[in-house]
Amino acid sequence: KETKDQLIIDAGQKYFGATMCKSCGMIYAASNPEDELQHVQHHHRFVEGIKYTGWKKERVVAEFWDGKIVLVLPRDPSYAIRKVEDVQELVDNELGFQQVVPKYPNKTKTLLFISDEKKVVGCLIAEPIKQAFRVMSEPTGPETPSSKECQRAWQCSDVPEPAVCGISRIWVFRLKRRKRIARRLVDTLRNCFMFGCFLSTNEIAFSDPTPDGKLFATKYCNT
Numbered sequence: 001k002e003t004k005d006q007l008i009i010d011a012g013q014k015y016f017g018a019t020m021c022k023s024c025g026m027i028y029a030a031s032n033p034e035d036e037l038q039h040v041q042h043h044h045r046f047v048e049g050i051k052y053t054g055w056k057k058e059r060v061v062a063e064f065w066d067g068k069i070v071l072v073l074p075r076d077p078s079y080a081i082r083k084v085e086d087v088q089e090l091v092d093n094e095l096g097f098q099q100v101v102p103k104y105p106n107k108t109k110t111l112l113f114i115s116d117e118k119k120v121v122g123c124l125i126a127e128p129i130k131q132a133f134r135v136m137s138e139p140t141g142p143e144t145p146s147s148k149e150c151q152r153a154w155q156c157s158d159v160p161e162p163a164v165c166g167i168s169r170i171w172v173f174r175l176k177r178r179k180r181i182a183r184r185l186v187d188t189l190r191n192c193f194m195f196g197c198f199l200s201t202n203e204i205a206f207s208d209p210t211p212d213g214k215l216f217a218t219k220y221c222n223t
């Protein structure tokens with residue numbers, strides 16, 4: 001009984017005064033010193049990571065009223081590669097990927113969506129692939145597992161289909177979601193992945209999508 005009371009008190013403290021930081025998007029309780037410390041650490045890394053100072057040579061591949069998309073290729077200057085690696089680290093952190101970021105592979109193409117506030121608010125990392133496996137519609141019924149651990153185990157077809165371009169990461173800053181930034185990143189990718197052609201949605205594949213990623217991909221590909 002004592003334990004239960006304690007839990008309730010903890011939960012109360014945890015949610016008391018919970019706020020979302022408008023710069024880094026983290027939700028935390030300012031009244032909780034531990035939370036606050038975690039926020040300060042995350043905040044600094046995040047704000048530095050998404051800061052975009054502008055590059056002497058930047059490859060602008062699309063422009064919009066609220067920002068632009070810049071393409072980064074493997075032979076680009078080290079400051080550009082470093083920015084992509086920093087952003088990828090933040091993204092992987094958010095997605096719960098534990099592995100160390102590998103050296104920028106030589107066929108990778110990265111698109112960064114730069115907001116008019118000079119911040120990287122969207123990132124898409126793509127690489128050439130030869131085949132993909134179609135995600136099948138989820139099984140429905142009372143026995144469908146719904147716990148969080150199971151949400152990633154989509155059923156895939158075991159028949160490979162030809163594909164051209166694999167999207168290994170797609171990410172949009174929490175406070176900028178549902179503004180069609182991901183959609184514009186994929187549209188732009190289809191246009192600039194292979195010179196001189198516009199890829200069809202059948203030719204692109206999303207690797208290991210998260211629940212968010214799957215909702216987006218389903219909508220985008222209209223499947």
Ligand code: ACO
Pocket residue numbers: 095167168169170171172173176177178179180181182183184206207208209210211212213214215216217219220
């Ligand atoms: N729930 C339901 N529908 C969604 C969602 C969602 N969370 N996100 C996108 N959609 C659908 C909507 O229909 C939306 O159109 P609407 O807003 O007019 O209804 C349409 O997709 C287009 O959405 P965008 O605004 O272009 O998507 P957004 O810029 O918000 O980015 C993304 C989507 C990248 C998945 C974002 O939610 C995100 O960064 N999530 C966290 C990181 C993540 O999980 N990334 C995917 C990993 S999988 C991979 O990288 C291969």
Ligand code: ZN
Pocket residue numbers: 021022023024025026039042043
């Ligand atoms: Zn913050």
